[in-house]
Amino acid sequence: MQNKRMAAATTRKDRLSIMNQEATAPKKRIFSGVQPTGNLTIGNYLGAIKNWTTLQDDYECLYCVVNQHAITVRQDPAALRRATYETLAVYLAAGLDPEKNTMFIQSHVSAHAELAWVLNCYTMFGELSRMTQFKDKSAKHADNVNAGLFTYPVLMAADILLYQADLVPVGIDQKQHIELTRDVAERFNAIYSNTFTVPEPYMPKTGTKIMSLQDPTKKMSKSDENENATVRILDDKDTIIRKFKRAVTDSDTVVRYSEDKPGVSNLMAIYSCFTGKDFDAIEKEFEGKGYGDFKLAVGEACADSLAPVRSRFTELMADKAYLETVAKEGAARASYLARKTLSKVYRKVGFVEFK
Ligand code: TYM
Numbered sequence: 001m002q003n004k005r006m007a008a009a010t011t012r013k014d015r016l017s018i019m020n021q022e023a024t025a026p027k028k029r030i031f032s033g034v035q036p037t038g039n040l041t042i043g044n045y046l047g048a049i050k051n052w053t054t055l056q057d058d059y060e061c062l063y064c065v066v067n068q069h070a071i072t073v074r075q076d077p078a079a080l081r082r083a084t085y086e087t088l089a090v091y092l093a094a095g096l097d098p099e100k101n102t103m104f105i106q107s108h109v110s111a112h113a114e115l116a117w118v119l120n121c122y123t124m125f126g127e128l129s130r131m132t133q134f135k136d137k138s139a140k141h142a143d144n145v146n147a148g149l150f151t152y153p154v155l156m157a158a159d160i161l162l163y164q165a166d167l168v169p170v171g172i173d174q175k176q177h178i179e180l181t182r183d184v185a186e187r188f189n190a191i192y193s194n195t196f197t198v199p200e201p202y203m204p205k206t207g208t209k210i211m212s213l214q215d216p217t218k219k220m221s222k223s224d225e226n227e228n229a230t231v232r233i234l235d236d237k238d239t240i241i242r243k244f245k246r247a248v249t250d251s252d253t254v255v256r257y258s259e260d261k262p263g264v265s266n267l268m269a270i271y272s273c274f275t276g277k278d279f280d281a282i283e284k285e286f287e288g289k290g291y292g293d294f295k296l297a298v299g300e301a302c303a304d305s306l307a308p309v310r311s312r313f314t315e316l317m318a319d320k321a322y323l324e325t326v327a328k329e330g331a332a333r334a335s336y337l338a339r340k341t342l343s344k345v346y347r348k349v350g351f352v353e354f355k
Contacts, residue, residue: 030055030202031165033064033106035222036083037075039232040090042302043220045309046207046273047171049233053095055169062102062163062334063091068112069156072149073141085323086313090233092326093312104330106159111338115158116151118345122191123154123184131176157181160199162338167202172209173219175201192348196341207273213247216262234310237303244299245292255286255294264291267298274301 032052034044055061065087070080084105091103106112128134131153138145156177160168161184168178178201185196212218214229224230228246235243249263257265257279268282271294277285286294316323347353 027058027060028166029163029197030059030061030167030169031064031160031163031199032062032169033066033069033159034087034091035066035070036080036087037070037073038083038222039234040087041210041220041222041230041232042270042306043171043210043230044222045094045233045306046210046270048169049091049094049096050207050273051169051202051204052091052101056097056100059167061096061100062104062165062337063096064104064106064159064334065091066106066156066159068106069152072146072152073137074144085320086317088323088327089313089316090309092316092323093309094233095309098326098329102330102333103326104334105327108327108331109334109338111162111335111342112155112158115162115338115342115345116155118349119154119158119161119184119188120151122188123151123157123180127180127183128153131180133173133177153177153180154184157184161185161196162341163334164197164337164341165199166197168199169202171207172203175203188345195344195348204273206269210270211262211266213243213266216248216266231302233306234313235306236310237307240303240306241296241299244295244302247295249291249295253290255289255291256283264294267295271298271301274298274305 030052032048034040034048040049052061052063065084067080067084070083088103088105091101092098096103128150134150134152137149141149156174157180160178160181168174168181170178178199182198185198189195189198210220212220212224212226212229213231214226218229220230222230228243231240231243244267247263247267249267250261252261252264255264255268257268259265268279271282272278286297343353
């Protein structure tokens with residue numbers, strides 16, 4: 001943002017004034033995370049990770065692999081371990097620079113669980129009962145409706161509030177959790193005076209809700225059992241093109257963005273995210289052409305954009321020592337920031353400290 005302001009400044013005086021403001025005003029802080037549960041999809045990429053890469057120069061960013069969230073649903077320990085490093089490798093492969101962003105693994109910073117406990121006591125049962133993701137997940141995992149699944153949004157609030165984050169870049173499915181985070185922060189601030197920054201969700205215009213390729217009325221989800229419903233960030237080109245060719249559309253033939261054409265509209269949103277073209281331009285490009293050409297173009301744009309991510313990912317996964325260094329340095333920096341907030345909270349609620 002500041003770089004854009006600088007580019008727009010026409011006089012030397014304006015530029016100096018922006019430089020002075022930059023020298024004194026700290027950058028706004030961003031926090032976000034992804035659960036290391038299964039292979040990440042283009043929903044995770046377009047709704048979250050790809051956007052993170054555009055923020056790294058203008059904000060102070062922290063990105064977490066939220067493995068503590070993952071165990072609200074039963075996980076195979078070996079698979080969770082692998083997915084944790086894979087998720088970190090995807091962050092890096094997508095273009096997040098560890099010199100500019102703090103990247104870390106949630107369970108390495110114990111303050112998340114500690115603040116979550118405190119915030120549990122400032123979050124109402126009724127509030128948590130209204131969370132749609134809890135309702136969906138408890139229906140899906142009816143044999144394991146554990147307390148963690150219920151209080152999951154409180155851990156998410158702790159993640160965000162620990163770092164005094166101003167903005168949280170997420171897809172639309174997380175918006176309700178951020179609203180709850182805001183409510184909890186405001187409640188705590190009202191009781192104990194200003195303690196937490198009240199965060200805002202940060203969402204791009206397109207890509208906040210990528211839908212399943214097999215049922216475009218349903219969100220694309222990592223855990224979908226139908227492999228044709230999801231495109232994985234790490235799928236190869238042939239697989240990506242095959243999945244787009246099989247995508248459910250409608251009996252019409254016109255490429256047009258419309259609520260009554262959810263399949264085509266979803267493909268247009270995906271194409272738009274990968275190419276930067278707007279919907280008018282896409283409609284013109286495919287005027288007089290059938291869905292076959294359109295689906296192939298979406299598949300190619302997606303596969304070509306993801307190819308460098310995939311090859312960088314393979315290199316990174318072969319260098320475990322490097323991934324560990326990034327995670328270790330990230331955890332040290334995150335712990336330092338998190339402890340500052342946690343000490344403040346402990347003092348305010350009346351926990352005694354040693355002098
Ligand atoms: P998770 O792991 O389900 O998803 C990670 C990110 O991907 C976005 N996303 C999507 N965006 C567009 N279309 C889709 N189909 C799609 N599917 C997923 C999500 O909105 C999210 O931004 N609770 C969070 C993780 C979390 C978190 C946090 C996020 C824990 N603590 C603190 C932000 C801040 C989750 O389960 O995301």
